[in-house]
Amino acid sequence: MYLRLLLTFFIMFAGLWIPRFFAVLSTAQQEILVELPSILFMLVIILSHFFKQGRSGFIALLMLVAYNVIQQRLQTPLVVGSTLFEFYFLALLLPINLLLLLFLPERALFSLKAFSYHALFIIQASVFYWFIQPEQLPLIAHLFSILEPWLMAAGDFSVLPTILLGLLVCATLTATVLVLLRGESSDLACLSALLACTLTIIEFDTQWISLSMFLLSAVLLLLSILKRSHEQAFIDDLTCIPGRRALNSDMAQLSGKYCIAMLDIDHFKLFNDTYSHDSGDMVLKMVASQLAMVKGRGKVYRYGGEEFTILFKGKSASDCIGYLDEIRARIADYPFQIRQMLERRKASEENTRSTKLQDVEEVEKIVQVTISIGVAQSRSPVSPEEIIKEADKLLYKAKESGRNKVCA
Incomplete structure (x- = not known):
């Protein structure tokens, strides 16, 4: 797991050098590449349904929505209209939702049990859609006048307030700890998504950065689904050795x-x-x-x-x-240790022939x-x-x- 964790960090940070290679491609090739992350995320969503890997499906769904928001809404200067608000909104909600998926029980993407998950995401998307309407610009300006002193209290880093950067870093560190503690493939996939989100937002001024990071995240999600499916087929759940x-x-x-x-x-x-x-x-x-x-x-x-x-x-x-x-x-x-629960009983005061449970004592025993x-x-x-x-x-x-x- 340590090797896979280090490899994930290496791949995602190496992705910072990918944008320079896109500049030499033709316009037609660039247009095809821009659509590729969306295609891969949709493929992950479909496979997650058939392979019963709901967490990976929800991660792909979140990343698909975030990527399209970046491509459709955030390709203009951040000072235009509500673009800066949308950028902050994305930087705040995406890592929180990704981190939340690590703590929620895994649910099949298309199931009644996952209705509450979908409802939560739909509510957030509806609030976002309401805020980006042109008639809400005065409200956004008013909110910025209230929040900006608080957001900028610790200064900014690149185009991102330091306080939001701290949120991204904390979310990434929390996911890293969970990967080390639980060692699940879906946790590692979520960590790659958080790294893609963090590096995209930090380097947002770099051309093709969102394409590079989200493309890598989609590939790692796809590999995670395939690896986990292989484990389910060939690895024994109890002993964690091949079956x-x-x-x-x-x-x-x-x-x-x-x-x-x-x-x-x-x-x-x-x-x-x-x-x-x-x-x-x-x-x-x-x-x-x-x-x-x-x-x-x-x-x-x-x-x-x-x-x-x-x-x-x-x-x-x-x-x-x-x-x-x-x-x-x-x-x-x-020296194999087992723990036995031994019931200690005493005679009842009302009837000395009957017994009642006094307490339960845990005893360790070494067996061969x-x-x-x-x-x-x-x-x-x-x-x-x-x-x-x-x-x-x-x-x-x-x-x-x-x-x-x-x-x-």
Whole structure:
């Protein structure tokens, strides 16, 4: 996530150099490019609906509206008519709405649950439309006479009052913190939109700056949707490692020498029944995190339930036994803590034979988690699916011989 975060900042700031390349294009090419961000934002909105990624869809909707406001309303000097007011309005509301989306629950873009989101945006758009009518110019001038001393109290930066710049920076920093804490692709996409908004407003006097920044934001939003869709298809939600579909895809590409290990958590059903399914989920997460550290360039997958698979390309079973035994021992020695809620009861004053709940005490307990492993290696003309079946038979042989073992 740190690398993706740094890459996002690098891409957006590198976009400040893009406008100089637009100047050498023909007028026809420039006209096509001006329409490109709108097309990409609409594509993101459509894909967000089909891929159930409402937050990315709302971000694209906000950016689409903001981009068209800039192109249709803010291409004249800011001193003309209500243009300066519209510029401030955009600089204030766009980052606030983008930041708000990070804290609101994700909703499908076209759903009844998202009606309140749409209503909020429509109200803001209606107020904006009412203010930009020519007959409202006296009201705007009056508002500026009231707000200007407050807005300009800290001076200005470029064409932007410092207080509004501070709002943009705070919104960007907040989004950055959320990206680091939650690590979600949609958060990173929102951060790219905030950076596009911030850099556009700061460099507003630069020709083609809005096209450059919003185009990059649209591309990153599109990539975010595709990446998240890939994760939903191939990454297991609970353990955050590749799942069965990813294993099947990788096995279809196998050739040459390889070996496959099948792993199963010992007595997992008993553990679930004793300590609860929540504790069982924590065991799965712990085992997955430990397996991810396996040596020998093994790739780990969640096969299903409490079963995992490790694929070693270019290695035989004898090459991998040491790696597998090391990871088996690592998991067996892991001090896995579980918390149990124990009810303490005392005799009732009215009837000493009956009991009533006195309080609930949380108790920590260290339990041992072990895995059994079966590993089989490739050989012609046996298919990878048959190798998995052989590894699975060896896995059950390891269980029958006492568990917490590697059988090859």
